[in-house]
Amino acid sequence: MKNRLKVLRAERDWSQGDLAQRLAVSRQSVNAIETGKYDPSLPLAFRIADLFGLAIEEIFVNPARETQP
Amino acid sequence: MTADSDAPARLPSKGLAVLAYCLAFLGAMFVYFTLHPTGFWLGVTAAVPVLAMIWLAMVVIRLRRQLACIPSSANRAYLRRFLPLMALYMLIVGGEVWFEGRYTPTRPLAVVLAILPALPLIGIVWAFGRLLVEETDEYLRSLTVRQFMVATGFMLCVTSIWGFLDAFGQVPHVPMYWAFILWCMGLGVGTLYNEMRS
Numbered sequence: 001m002k003n004r005l006k007v008l009r010a011e012r013d014w015s016q017g018d019l020a021q022r023l024a025v026s027r028q029s030v031n032a033i034e035t036g037k038y039d040p041s042l043p044l045a046f047r048i049a050d051l052f053g054l055a056i057e058e059i060f061v062n063p064a065r066e067t068q069p
Numbered sequence: 070m071t072a073d074s075d076a077p078a079r080l081p082s083k084g085l086a087v088l089a090y091c092l093a094f095l096g097a098m099f100v101y102f103t104l105h106p107t108g109f110w111l112g113v114t115a116a117v118p119v120l121a122m123i124w125l126a127m128v129v130i131r132l133r134r135q136l137a138c139i140p141s142s143a144n145r146a147y148l149r150r151f152l153p154l155m156a157l158y159m160l161i162v163g164g165e166v167w168f169e170g171r172y173t174p175t176r177p178l179a180v181v182l183a184i185l186p187a188l189p190l191i192g193i194v195w196a197f198g199r200l201l202v203e204e205t206d207e208y209l210r211s212l213t214v215r216q217f218m219v220a221t222g223f224m225l226c227v228t229s230i231w232g233f234l235d236a237f238g239q240v241p242h243v244p245m246y247w248a249f250i251l252w253c254m255g256l257g258v259g260t261l262y263n264e265m266r267s
Contacts, residue, residue, distance in 0.1 A: 026141070028267070029208035037267065038208050 001039045002061040005030075008052050023047055083132060083260065086125040090257045093121035094250075102241060108170050112163050119159060122253060126151065129260060143203035150196035158189040190249055212263050219262050220255030227251050 009019050016034070020027040025044070032038035033048075040048065049056045097118045100106060106114050130144050165182055168174070174182055197217070204210040228248055234240040 024205075026206045026209055029206055032208050032267065038211065041207055044207060 001063055002036055002066065004059055005034045008059065022051055083128045086128040087257045087261055090121040090125045094118040094254050108166060111166055115162060116159060119155060123155065125257060141204065141206060141209060143200055146203060147196055147200040151193060154189045154192040154196065158186060161186045161189065216256055216259030216263055219259035220252050223255030223258050224248055224252040
Protein backbone atom coordinates (compact mmCIF):
# COMPACT_ATOMS: atom_id res chain seq x y z
CA MET A 1 0.00 0.00 0.00
CA LYS A 2 1.35 3.42 -0.98
CA ASN A 3 2.00 5.75 1.92
CA ARG A 4 3.70 8.99 3.02
CA LEU A 5 5.72 7.42 5.77
CA LYS A 6 9.10 8.26 4.28
CA VAL A 7 8.15 11.92 3.79
CA LEU A 8 6.69 12.24 7.28
CA ARG A 9 9.77 10.62 8.73
CA ALA A 10 12.09 12.91 6.79
CA GLU A 11 10.14 15.97 7.96
CA ARG A 12 10.97 14.99 11.53
CA ASP A 13 14.54 14.03 10.65
CA TRP A 14 13.99 10.49 11.87
CA SER A 15 15.86 7.47 10.59
CA GLN A 16 14.04 4.21 9.97
CA GLY A 17 15.60 3.03 13.20
CA ASP A 18 14.21 6.04 15.12
CA LEU A 19 10.73 5.40 13.79
CA ALA A 20 11.01 1.68 14.49
CA GLN A 21 12.00 2.41 18.07
CA ARG A 22 9.07 4.75 18.56
CA LEU A 23 6.68 2.16 17.16
CA ALA A 24 8.33 -0.75 19.03
CA VAL A 25 8.85 -2.71 15.84
CA SER A 26 11.91 -3.80 13.86
CA ARG A 27 13.57 -1.57 11.29
CA GLN A 28 12.79 -4.25 8.74
CA SER A 29 9.11 -3.65 9.45
CA VAL A 30 9.42 0.09 8.89
CA ASN A 31 11.30 -0.49 5.66
CA ALA A 32 8.77 -3.04 4.42
CA ILE A 33 5.85 -0.72 5.20
CA GLU A 34 7.56 2.32 3.65
CA THR A 35 8.30 0.49 0.42
CA GLY A 36 4.78 -0.90 0.24
CA LYS A 37 5.90 -4.50 0.57
CA TYR A 38 3.95 -5.00 3.74
CA ASP A 39 0.58 -3.59 4.80
CA PRO A 40 0.47 -3.01 8.55
CA SER A 41 -2.35 -4.36 10.67
CA LEU A 42 -5.03 -1.91 11.76
CA PRO A 43 -3.62 -1.61 15.32
CA LEU A 44 -0.15 -0.81 13.94
CA ALA A 45 -1.62 1.62 11.42
CA PHE A 46 -3.36 3.41 14.31
CA ARG A 47 -0.09 3.51 16.26
CA ILE A 48 1.64 5.06 13.24
CA ALA A 49 -1.18 7.58 12.83
CA ASP A 50 -1.11 8.48 16.52
CA LEU A 51 2.65 8.95 16.42
CA PHE A 52 2.40 11.47 13.59
CA GLY A 53 -0.81 13.02 14.91
CA LEU A 54 -2.63 12.30 11.67
CA ALA A 55 -5.52 10.17 10.50
CA ILE A 56 -4.69 6.82 8.91
CA GLU A 57 -5.94 7.95 5.50
CA GLU A 58 -3.61 10.95 5.68
CA ILE A 59 -0.68 8.55 5.79
CA PHE A 60 -1.83 5.55 3.76
CA VAL A 61 -3.33 5.85 0.31
CA ASN A 62 -6.67 4.11 -0.03
CA PRO A 63 -6.01 1.43 -2.69
CA ALA A 64 -9.63 1.59 -3.88
CA ARG A 65 -9.34 5.31 -4.61
CA GLU A 66 -5.91 4.85 -6.10
CA THR A 67 -7.30 2.67 -8.88
CA GLN A 68 -10.18 5.03 -9.69
CA PRO A 69 -9.61 7.27 -12.73
CA MET B 70 19.91 11.29 12.55
CA THR B 71 19.10 10.30 9.01
CA ALA B 72 22.52 9.06 8.04
CA ASP B 73 21.44 5.46 8.18
CA SER B 74 17.80 6.15 7.47
CA ASP B 75 17.50 4.14 4.30
CA ALA B 76 20.58 1.99 4.69
CA PRO B 77 20.47 -1.59 4.39
CA ALA B 78 16.96 -1.99 3.17
CA ARG B 79 17.47 -5.71 2.54
CA LEU B 80 18.89 -8.30 4.83
CA PRO B 81 22.52 -9.04 4.04
CA SER B 82 22.68 -12.27 2.08
CA LYS B 83 22.55 -15.50 3.97
CA GLY B 84 22.69 -17.44 0.73
CA LEU B 85 25.98 -19.17 1.61
CA ALA B 86 24.53 -20.70 4.76
CA VAL B 87 21.38 -21.77 2.89
CA LEU B 88 23.47 -23.29 0.11
CA ALA B 89 25.68 -25.11 2.63
CA TYR B 90 22.59 -26.45 4.36
CA CYS B 91 21.00 -27.71 1.12
CA LEU B 92 24.26 -29.29 -0.05
CA ALA B 93 24.87 -30.89 3.35
CA PHE B 94 21.36 -32.30 3.36
CA LEU B 95 21.49 -33.65 -0.20
CA GLY B 96 25.01 -34.99 0.38
CA ALA B 97 23.89 -36.77 3.54
CA MET B 98 20.92 -38.29 1.70
CA PHE B 99 23.19 -39.45 -1.08
CA VAL B 100 25.66 -41.02 1.37
CA TYR B 101 22.83 -42.62 3.36
CA PHE B 102 21.20 -44.29 0.36
CA THR B 103 24.33 -45.27 -1.55
CA LEU B 104 26.94 -46.13 1.08
CA HIS B 105 24.52 -47.27 3.82
CA PRO B 106 26.72 -46.04 6.69
CA THR B 107 26.28 -47.61 10.12
CA GLY B 108 27.42 -46.84 13.65
CA PHE B 109 29.78 -43.89 13.95
CA TRP B 110 29.61 -42.96 10.26
CA LEU B 111 25.82 -42.94 10.34
CA GLY B 112 26.08 -40.45 13.18
CA VAL B 113 28.49 -38.31 11.17
CA THR B 114 26.19 -38.48 8.13
CA ALA B 115 23.25 -37.30 10.22
CA ALA B 116 25.27 -34.67 12.10
CA VAL B 117 26.53 -32.77 9.03
CA PRO B 118 23.15 -31.41 7.83
CA VAL B 119 22.07 -30.78 11.42
CA LEU B 120 25.20 -28.68 12.05
CA ALA B 121 24.63 -26.85 8.77
CA MET B 122 21.06 -26.14 9.84
CA ILE B 123 22.21 -24.81 13.20
CA TRP B 124 24.71 -22.54 11.41
CA LEU B 125 21.95 -21.30 9.10
CA ALA B 126 19.67 -20.62 12.07
CA MET B 127 22.43 -18.66 13.82
CA VAL B 128 23.16 -16.60 10.70
CA VAL B 129 19.48 -15.76 10.30
CA ILE B 130 19.09 -14.80 13.96
CA ARG B 131 22.28 -12.69 13.89
CA LEU B 132 21.19 -10.81 10.78
CA ARG B 133 17.74 -10.18 12.16
CA ARG B 134 19.19 -8.92 15.41
CA GLN B 135 21.62 -6.72 13.50
CA LEU B 136 18.80 -4.99 11.65
CA ALA B 137 16.14 -5.02 14.31
CA CYS B 138 16.04 -1.92 16.51
CA ILE B 139 14.39 -3.85 19.29
CA PRO B 140 16.06 -7.27 19.52
CA SER B 141 13.50 -9.98 19.08
CA SER B 142 13.27 -11.78 22.39
CA ALA B 143 11.11 -14.39 20.67
CA ASN B 144 14.05 -15.35 18.46
CA ARG B 145 16.35 -15.63 21.47
CA ALA B 146 13.81 -17.77 23.30
CA TYR B 147 13.44 -19.92 20.19
CA LEU B 148 17.19 -20.53 20.02
CA ARG B 149 17.31 -21.25 23.75
CA ARG B 150 14.76 -24.00 23.14
CA PHE B 151 15.86 -25.25 19.74
CA LEU B 152 19.58 -25.78 20.35
CA PRO B 153 19.33 -27.93 23.52
CA LEU B 154 16.51 -29.97 21.95
CA MET B 155 18.59 -30.57 18.82
CA ALA B 156 21.61 -31.51 20.95
CA LEU B 157 19.41 -33.91 22.94
CA TYR B 158 18.10 -35.42 19.69
CA MET B 159 21.62 -36.03 18.42
CA LEU B 160 22.65 -37.53 21.77
CA ILE B 161 19.68 -39.90 21.76
CA VAL B 162 20.21 -40.97 18.15
CA GLY B 163 23.95 -41.46 18.78
CA GLY B 164 23.23 -43.43 21.95
CA GLU B 165 20.70 -45.62 20.23
CA VAL B 166 22.99 -46.34 17.30
CA TRP B 167 25.64 -47.38 19.81
CA PHE B 168 23.12 -49.47 21.77
CA GLU B 169 21.68 -51.24 18.72
CA GLY B 170 25.17 -52.15 17.58
CA ARG B 171 25.66 -54.17 20.76
CA TYR B 172 22.22 -55.37 21.78
CA THR B 173 19.00 -56.45 20.10
CA PRO B 174 16.22 -54.81 22.07
CA THR B 175 12.78 -56.48 22.17
CA ARG B 176 9.37 -55.19 23.23
CA PRO B 177 8.62 -53.09 25.19
CA LEU B 178 12.15 -51.64 25.29
CA ALA B 179 12.27 -51.51 21.48
CA VAL B 180 9.11 -49.37 21.41
CA VAL B 181 10.50 -47.00 24.04
CA LEU B 182 13.79 -46.70 22.12
CA ALA B 183 11.88 -46.07 18.88
CA ILE B 184 9.78 -43.28 20.38
CA LEU B 185 12.61 -41.64 22.31
CA PRO B 186 14.23 -39.72 19.37
CA ALA B 187 10.81 -38.38 18.35
CA LEU B 188 10.32 -36.60 21.69
CA PRO B 189 12.94 -33.83 21.16
CA LEU B 190 11.61 -33.41 17.60
CA ILE B 191 8.13 -32.87 19.02
CA GLY B 192 9.75 -30.37 21.37
CA ILE B 193 11.18 -28.57 18.34
CA VAL B 194 7.69 -28.41 16.79
CA TRP B 195 6.54 -26.82 20.06
CA ALA B 196 9.46 -24.34 19.85
CA PHE B 197 8.36 -23.40 16.30
CA GLY B 198 4.87 -22.79 17.62
CA ARG B 199 6.10 -20.67 20.52
CA LEU B 200 8.15 -18.58 18.08
CA LEU B 201 4.96 -17.64 16.25
CA VAL B 202 3.08 -16.97 19.48
CA GLU B 203 5.82 -14.91 21.13
CA GLU B 204 6.99 -12.83 18.15
CA THR B 205 5.53 -9.40 18.80
CA ASP B 206 6.76 -7.83 15.55
CA GLU B 207 3.96 -8.56 13.09
CA TYR B 208 6.14 -8.21 9.99
CA LEU B 209 8.80 -10.62 11.29
CA ARG B 210 6.02 -12.98 12.31
CA SER B 211 4.55 -12.82 8.80
CA LEU B 212 7.99 -13.72 7.38
CA THR B 213 8.20 -16.71 9.71
CA VAL B 214 4.68 -17.82 8.80
CA ARG B 215 5.53 -17.58 5.10
CA GLN B 216 8.73 -19.55 5.72
CA PHE B 217 6.72 -22.27 7.49
CA MET B 218 4.17 -22.35 4.66
CA VAL B 219 6.90 -22.75 2.04
CA ALA B 220 8.46 -25.52 4.15
CA THR B 221 5.11 -27.29 4.43
CA GLY B 222 4.50 -27.02 0.70
CA PHE B 223 8.00 -28.28 -0.02
CA MET B 224 7.55 -31.27 2.28
CA LEU B 225 4.11 -32.13 0.84
CA CYS B 226 5.39 -31.94 -2.75
CA VAL B 227 8.46 -34.09 -2.12
CA THR B 228 6.61 -36.69 -0.01
CA SER B 229 3.80 -36.90 -2.60
CA ILE B 230 6.20 -37.47 -5.47
CA TRP B 231 8.39 -39.85 -3.49
CA GLY B 232 5.34 -41.74 -2.15
CA PHE B 233 3.97 -42.48 -5.60
CA LEU B 234 7.41 -43.37 -6.97
CA ASP B 235 7.73 -45.72 -3.99
CA ALA B 236 4.30 -47.24 -4.69
CA PHE B 237 5.41 -47.99 -8.26
CA GLY B 238 8.67 -49.49 -6.98
CA GLN B 239 10.87 -46.83 -8.57
CA VAL B 240 12.63 -45.55 -5.44
CA PRO B 241 13.63 -47.16 -2.14
CA HIS B 242 11.21 -46.98 0.78
CA VAL B 243 12.05 -44.15 3.16
CA PRO B 244 10.98 -43.99 6.83
CA MET B 245 8.25 -41.47 7.59
CA TYR B 246 10.42 -39.40 9.92
CA TRP B 247 12.07 -38.03 6.77
CA ALA B 248 9.00 -35.82 6.45
CA PHE B 249 10.29 -33.80 9.41
CA ILE B 250 13.77 -33.57 7.89
CA LEU B 251 12.26 -32.46 4.58
CA TRP B 252 10.21 -29.82 6.38
CA CYS B 253 13.36 -28.47 8.02
CA MET B 254 15.03 -28.42 4.61
CA GLY B 255 11.98 -26.54 3.36
CA LEU B 256 12.74 -23.87 5.96
CA GLY B 257 15.91 -23.18 3.97
CA VAL B 258 13.83 -22.85 0.80
CA GLY B 259 11.47 -20.56 2.73
CA THR B 260 14.40 -18.41 3.82
CA LEU B 261 15.51 -18.06 0.21
CA TYR B 262 11.96 -17.19 -0.84
CA ASN B 263 11.69 -14.54 1.88
CA GLU B 264 15.02 -13.12 0.83
CA MET B 265 13.88 -12.84 -2.77
CA ARG B 266 10.65 -11.11 -1.72
CA SER B 267 12.15 -8.66 0.80
